[in-house]
Amino acid sequence: MSEFHSAEQLRPNTSSLTHVPIGDLNIPRRQLRRHAKSQIRKIARSLDTFGFVSPILIDQHNNVIAGVARIQAAKELGLITALVLRVEHLSDEEIRLYRIADNRLAEEAEWNLPDLQQEFGDLIALELDITITGFETPQIDMVLVPPGTETDPADDIQALSPDREPVTRAGDTWVIGLHRLHCGDARDALAYTALLSEDQVKAVFTDLLTMCPLPATWVALAATSIVNS
Known part of the structure; x- marks a missing residue:
């Protein structure tokens, strides 16, 4: 005997999609998930690109069942209304159970x-x-390029002999036509003085740091001045 109901026994939700003013939606008092600002920004970017593809689930009293993060993202975008699906076939207790299930069941999946x-x-x-x-x-x-993936043999560089006399030492600056190449520590202000003299830097091309904690002032500056190509 199956542990599931037959198709004929499933309770249909006959409600249709509609738009509701965001200000009329009631956010649950108990937040089952914490949403980082970075996640809300990503969701906002997704909404801005694709629109409301996945509706907010609400009950008959406009209480939000699922979609709190999408509502926050919609507010970030200045949206007035949100696409919603009203759930009318579940009891209050079943809605509470569904809220947990909606958040938990997706965690069982893995990326292929x-x-x-x-x-x-x-x-x-x-x-x-x-x-x-x-x-x-x-x-x-x-x-x-997953970790452990074989690299192109052309990328393998033979290590120099430790006994070999180095050509470049810390503090050296090479003049290459209109360009300059300095051998130094990027954390040392004197290295920039040696390289630039009184010139000012107008642009920096670099890979962004990953998995490294940064001061809050750096993060704030990066949010307004870094272009990711």
């Missing part, structure tokens, strides 16, 4: 990395910005 890798590759070939998916650039790199 080979297929995800192919999908990323296809989308990149189409010159699409795949960071809109919520994956950050270092995470995308980890999918495309």
